[in-house]
Amino acid sequence: MAVDTVEWYDWSELPPARPLRHENRRIYVGSETCARFLPGLEQALDYCQAQIDMGRYLTVVTSWLSDEFLAKAIELIELLSERHQQLEVVCNDWGLLHAANGRFACELVAGRLLAVQRTDPRLAMFGRVALQRTMEKDVPHVEGFTARLKHCAPSSALLAHLRQSPLDCPQTLNLLQTKHVHRFEVSNLLQGLETSPRAGWRVTLHYPDVLIAVARDCRSLSSRKCPGKPDSTCSTPVAHAYDDFPVSLYRDANAWFYANPNVPDNLSEMGIDRLVRKRKLSSRPW
Amino acid sequence: MNDKPILRIRPKIVSPVCSSDELRNAVEMGANEVYCGMIPPLVGKRFGYDDIISRRQGRLANVTSMETMKSMLLESSRLHIPVALAINSHLSRSLLPHVVGLAETWARAGGSAVLLSDIALLIALKRKALPLKYHLSIMAAVFNTAAIDFYAELGVQRVVLPRELLFPEIARMTASHPSIEFEALVLHDRCPFIDGLCGFYHGTSFAPGTATSEPCTSSSRTHERRVYSNNLFYTGHGCSILLNSTDASHVQYCEEVEHKNLPACAACQLSQLAEAGVGFLKIAGRGLRATDKARSVSFVRTAVDQWHCTTDAAKARSTIRRLYQEAFGQPCDDSKCYYQAGA
Numbered sequence: 059m060a061v062d063t064v065e066w067y068d069w070s071e072l073p074p075a076r077p078l079r080h081e082n083r084r085i086y087v088g089s090e091t092c093a094r095f096l097p098g099l100e101q102a103l104d105y106c107q108a109q110i111d112m113g114r115y116l117t118v119v120t121s122w123l124s125d126e127f128l129a130k131a132i133e134l135i136e137l138l139s140e141r142h143q144q145l146e147v148v149c150n151d152w153g154l155l156h157a158a159n160g161r162f163a164c165e166l167v168a169g170r171l172l173a174v175q176r177t178d179p180r181l182a183m184f185g186r187v188a189l190q191r192t193m194e195k196d197v198p199h200v201e202g203f204t205a206r207l208k209h210c211a212p213s214s215a216l217l218a219h220l221r222q223s224p225l226d227c228p229q230t231l232n233l234l235q236t237k238h239v240h241r242f243e244v245s246n247l248l249q250g251l252e253t254s255p256r257a258g259w260r261v262t263l264h265y266p267d268v269l270i271a272v273a274r275d276c277r278s279l280s281s282r283k284c285p286g287k288p289d290s291t292c293s294t295p296v297a298h299a300y301d302d303f304p305v306s307l308y309r310d311a312n313a314w315f316y317a318n319p320n321v322p323d324n325l326s327e328m329g330i331d332r333l334v335r336k337r338k339l340s341s342r343p344w
Numbered sequence: 345m346n347d348k349p350i351l352r353i354r355p356k357i358v359s360p361v362c363s364s365d366e367l368r369n370a371v372e373m374g375a376n377e378v379y380c381g382m383i384p385p386l387v388g389k390r391f392g393y394d395d396i397i398s399r400r401q402g403r404l405a406n407v408t409s410m411e412t413m414k415s416m417l418l419e420s421s422r423l424h425i426p427v428a429l430a431i432n433s434h435l436s437r438s439l440l441p442h443v444v445g446l447a448e449t450w451a452r453a454g455g456s457a458v459l460l461s462d463i464a465l466l467i468a469l470k471r472k473a474l475p476l477k478y479h480l481s482i483m484a485a486v487f488n489t490a491a492i493d494f495y496a497e498l499g500v501q502r503v504v505l506p507r508e509l510l511f512p513e514i515a516r517m518t519a520s521h522p523s524i525e526f527e528a529l530v531l532h533d534r535c536p537f538i539d540g541l542c543g544f545y546h547g548t549s550f551a552p553g554t555a556t557s558e559p560c561t562s563s564s565r566t567h568e569r570r571v572y573s574n575n576l577f578y579t580g581h582g583c584s585i586l587l588n589s590t591d592a593s594h595v596q597y598c599e600e601v602e603h604k605n606l607p608a609c610a611a612c613q614l615s616q617l618a619e620a621g622v623g624f625l626k627i628a629g630r631g632l633r634a635t636d637k638a639r640s641v642s643f644v645r646t647a648v649d650q651w652h653c654t655t656d657a658a659k660a661r662s663t664i665r666r667l668y669q670e671a672f673g674q675p676c677d678d679s680k681c682y683y684q685a686g687a
Contacts, residue, residue: 122541124513125488152484153491171485174434176395177543178582184574193576205569212574215390215438224434227464254437271582272541274508302579314537314582 059326066119066336069097069105070288073337075112085109086334088119090150090169091272091313093127095288096120099137106138117146122171122272123154132157139164148243159237167262168234168242170269173223175245177270179305179316181220182248184212221252231256243334245269246318248305255329262332266319273312295338350615350660351651355623358428358527359641360630362405363412364419369638371423374645378420379428379459381406381630382413382450387442392574395546397443398430399483399539402548405631410449417454428457430630432481435462444468451476461540463498470499477501482529485540487513489520502527504626507682508538511613511620514683518621526622529682531640533628534608535583544582547575606674607640610682611647612661617683618651643671 066086067073073085087105089095097105109116118138120131131154139145145164149155150171158166183190190209197207212220224230225242234242241260244251245268253261288311295310305316321333356376361367367378381398383406393402400406407413420427429450431443443465447458451474458476460466461483469476479502480486480495486503495503502525505514518526535542607629610617614625625648627640646667650660668676 122485122487122538124509125516126513128488128490151487151491152494153486153488156494157490171541174540175543176545178545180547180575180578181545183577190576195576197571203569205571207571207573207576209576210392210572210574212392213390216392216574219391219396219436219438222436222438224436224462224464227435227437227440229464229467233463233467270543271537273537302577 059329059331061325061330062332064117064332064334066334068338069095069101071338072105072108073114083113084115084117084144084146086117086119086148088121088148089311090119090121090148090171090269092275092288092311093121093123093131094275096127096130096134099134102134102138103141106142110142115144115146116142117148117167119148119150119169120154121150123151128153128157135162135164146241155237155239165241166237166239168225168239170243170245170264171272173225173242173244175223175247176220176249177245177247177268179248179268179270179303179307179318182250182304184220184249185217187211217249218252221247221250223253226253231259246321248316248318251322251328253328253330255327259329260331261329262334263321263325263330264334265321266317267315267336268318270307270314270316276312347655349652350654350657351618351648353618353623354648354652355614355618355625357641357644357648358624358626360627360632360637361416361427362407362630362634364416366634366637367416367419367425367427368423369634370641371425373638373641374648375425375627375641377426377428377624379430379626379630380416381430382446383408384442384446384449385409387439387446390442391439394548394574396433396439397446398432399546400430400630402631413450414453420456421454426456426477428459428477428479429455430459430481431465432459432461432483434483435465437464440464440468444472447476448472448474457502459504466495466498466500479527480504481540482506482533483540485538486517489517492517492521492524496521496524501525502624504528505622506538506540507533507608509683511616511683514617514620514622525624527624527626528610528617528622529628530610530614530617530625530644531627531629532607532632534680534682535581537583542582545575545578546581547578548573606677606680607672608680608682609668609676611644611664611668612681613683614647615651615657615660639671643667 064084064086069087106116123131135147135158139162146167147164148167148169150169155166194208196204223244240258243262246263246265295308297306297308299306307314307316357374358377359370359375361370361378361380370378381400383393383397435443447469457479459479459481461481478500480500482504485506486492504527507529647664650663654660665676
């Protein structure tokens with residue numbers, strides 16, 4: 059199976075004009091975590107037209123949505139699907155997927171927020187038995203006693219559970235198919251990834267950035283007030299290192315991420331035919 | 345002059361419990377419904393006890409034996425109190441069959457509802473036509489009316505709303521779905537992340553001073569006590585770990601908000617919640633001690649009574665703030681209020 063590599067841009071960021079190669083024909087644009095990044099219709103049309111003129115296909119990424127932003131997203135999809143024959147929309151909200159199903163000439167994709175993977179990088183430490191055993195110690199316990207804290211090696215069932223996406227269950231995939239969805243997206247988990255490819259299904263892998271957690275707005279994660287509309291400081295990633303985590307974390311707008319650049323070597327076996335990476339993070343300083 | 349009370353209909357209070365004793369206490373303190381978590385021994389042995397069937401970690405926050413479950417359900421039947429079982433983690437194809445089995449056992453034993461967020465589980469249970477109601481957990485992160493349409497079509501009868509919603513958003517959702525019950529968190533849970541959009545692992549920490557350094561995962565009460573964990577480097581939930589941030593604005597936020605060890609609360613907003621169409625008030629904190637759970641129910645019940653007997657909102661809020669200090673030992677703080685305007 060051929061694997062496309064696709065770059066992901068903000069609405070404020072135009073991709074460079076460059077020679078077309080088959081694998082570069084599609085670009086992603088939008089935010090999966092903050093609806094305030096949804097563009098105005100005029101801006102979106104201009105952006106879309108510029109990409110069509112360069113022979114590119116567009117995938118519009120949307121976030122979780124309140125009713126106010128759901129209406130905006132629907133309006134945007136309606137407009138762009140009329141202009142662009144190859145439009146894809148990544149839905150990160152069941153409400154959008156439900157409302158847009160069958161209404162527009164575009165392909166709907168189940169995004170990473172619907173895949174709800176277990177994305178804490180510390181999960182990768184479960185199986186490091188020798189390292190874990192160095193931490194065994196006495197801890198306070200009931201009735202004034204102490205107890206020996208010991209490592210419990212994870213079962214193969216637990217490890218499989220941690221690598222799978224809840225979306226990747228037959229019941230959910232069948233439901234998605236009734237809504238004409240045939241592609242879902244996952245993150246490149248540090249603890250490893252397991253998907254069970256089925257006929258007719260395609261999987262997109264985001265790398266290296268693994269989305270861990272999302273807040274309603276930046277105010278929930280810092281003292282910074284949300285400007286209402288995105289500004290230049292809105293999406294400037296900030297890196298953090300913690301002793302407890304095997305990798306650095308970073309905050310980008312209202313969400314936390316880590317990076318895992320090691321792409322699995324069994325992409326085809328997992329049904330993965332597309333790799334997506336955020337362009338603005340490709341030159342991260344950490 | 346309008347002499348009708350601000351809160352004309354009392355919303356029902358939904359309390360966490362882990363045993364029949366806690367259930368009895370919760371009802372005595374004023375709970376109308378209860379919910380619990382459960383990790384069957386076989387699931388615990390295979391998948392561990394942390395962040396598996398629900399997000400609340402360890403044995404402390406969950407029922408871990410069939411005997412306890414049955415005695416709790418007998419008590420709930422005697423008291424005519426509905427009990428929901430929280431199976432609100434997002435599952436996987438490896439775990440799903442075990443959890444379906446648990447829900448079947450729950451229904452056979454007399455449980456009245458399951459609190460869930462996983463779509464595959466909902467579909468699987470609906471197909472089995474179990475005599476259960478399905479409550480959509482806060483973990484489903486339902487932020488718009490179309491999402492409620494989606495879940496209603498799948499058979500959900502109650503929706504627990506995200507803490508991040510604003511009152512007008514809640515009112516729009518409830519008004520457009522008169523056949524759905526709506527529940528909202530009113531005490532304890534206060535993570536900076538949207539509950540359903542957080543992939544941080546909820547393990548058990550044994551760091552001194554943390555809540556779970558107390559009894560929670562004793563594997564033996566005999567000669568040599570041993571406590572097992574999958575990750576001995578684990579020191580806390582992601583949201584608490586992030587308090588050690590090097591991001592100056594985050595540190596400032598933490599100093600202002602998170603380091604105050606107070607329960608988050610919506611007691612001053614109960615009338616607005618009720619007016620927006622919320623009929624059920626959820627108290628979080630399954631892992632709390634029994635006395636803290638009982639105190640929490642008592643506090644929320646008294647707050648409901650305040651709103652129900654007064655025509656003066658300012659007076660109700662002032663009384664509730666005093667009650668909060670009496671219940672939790674410190675004055676409340678605006679930063680701990682639920683349902684704040686986002687920007």
